[in-house]
Amino acid sequence: MLIRNQHPDYRKPLASGDAETLGVEAGEAVARFLEHRPNHRATPLRALPALAHDLGVGAIHLKDEGYRLGLGSFKALGGAYAVIRLVLETAEARLGRPVGIDELLSPDVARIAASMTFGCATDGNHGRSVAQGAQLVGARSVIFVHGGVSDNRVEAIARYGAEMVRVAGTYDDSVAEAARVCEAKGWTVVSDTSWPGYERIPGLVMQGYTAIMREALAKLPQPPTHVFVQAGVGGIAAAMAAYLDARLGDERPTFIVVDPARAACIFETARAGKPVKLNHGEPTVMAMLECYEPSLLAWRILARKADAFMTVEDEDAVEAMNRLARPLGHDPVVVAGESGAAGMAGLFRAARDPEMRKSIGVDAHSRVLLIVTEGATDPDRYRELVGLTPADLAAGQAVAAK
Secondary structure (H helix, E strand, O other): OEEEOOOOOOOOOOOHHHHHHOOHHHHHHHHHHHOOOOOOOOOOEEEOHHHHHHHOOOEEEEEEHHHOOOOOEHHHHOHHHHHHHHHHHHHHHHHOOOOOHHHOOOHHHHHHHHOOEEEEEEOOHHHHHHHHHHHHHOOEEEEEEEOOOOHHHHHHHHOOOOEEEEEOOOHHHHHHHHHHHHHHHOOEEOOOOOEOOEOHHHHHHHHHHHHHHHHHHHHOOOOOOEEEEEOOOOHHHHHHHHHHHHHHHHHOOEEEEEEEHHHOHHHHHHHHOOOOOOOOOOOOOOHHHOOOOOOHHHHHHHHHHOOEEEEEOHHHHHHHHHHHHOOOOOOOOOOOOOOOOHHHHHHHHHHHOHHHHHHHOOOOOOEEEEEEOEOOOOHHHHHHHHOOOHHHHHHHHHHHHO
């Protein structure tokens, strides 16, 4: 299902604060921070010409966030970045002087960081990022996970020294519990969703994501005409849409937000024209996108800068995972987790449906940009859905390269 944006604020300028948080200068600031991360390098941008021919479009490029900062997910850019920014800001306040990123591991800053505790709710990847950021600066982290988060993902977070807390219910229940406990204990909650009165820290999380589009635009031979980005609470999609607007203005591409049909909180919000909280239903295979209430900050941006909203089924995401693992022609092998492949699933749906193609202007000259937001962050689940392990694919890549 696909709908065009009909919101009264559609195509209006972003609120000044949102434009500042997610604009070009903010992207440059993120790039400067990343230069101080020892394992940072730009993630690959991959061309898929055979798939483009098969789908009847001019070009497809894919930004592969499975290689991001050792976490295998775009979320590595958000939570850790926010934690580092908050530590430096706290150090400035306590020391009474400016504190730069180059002082992050200095004794004065390290002592302040050690006194701080960061908490968050997560489906998996955001929690790993917050925990990694806390470990980098010597702070404490407490991560809240709901019952649907796999043991593999819980263990992956705990490896970064986080204290893990299981919460009954859904992701939204874990968000509420994290906020409650952090407020009661005086900890800093680093959420990737926002609510009334809580927007600045989610804004910092989203600011970290701007590195993705900044890197992509630097490498693309031409700007894209269409961008498909998956949504959970909406943060990644809103960050991409806002940055594209800042960089390209009236020349920005048509921007399509993709939701799982079983957890389509952004889609239903767009259809209603106001934030909608969904009832919890049958779980979606796209577990990292299983969110039932949108971020208010993200929706404010998407209401202005997203052009269309669509849903995909679980089988669409699994098809996209398998197509990337077993590509056409000489297209590269890409390991995409079930949530990471959702944007491509949206392209599959749209490109194969004549009415959808017409609605968003997809044709033989379209240049499509996709983001694989995560690799196989749950290897067992990946093997179950694809029939291969990431190691199998890596071995095949090595043979093909010889």
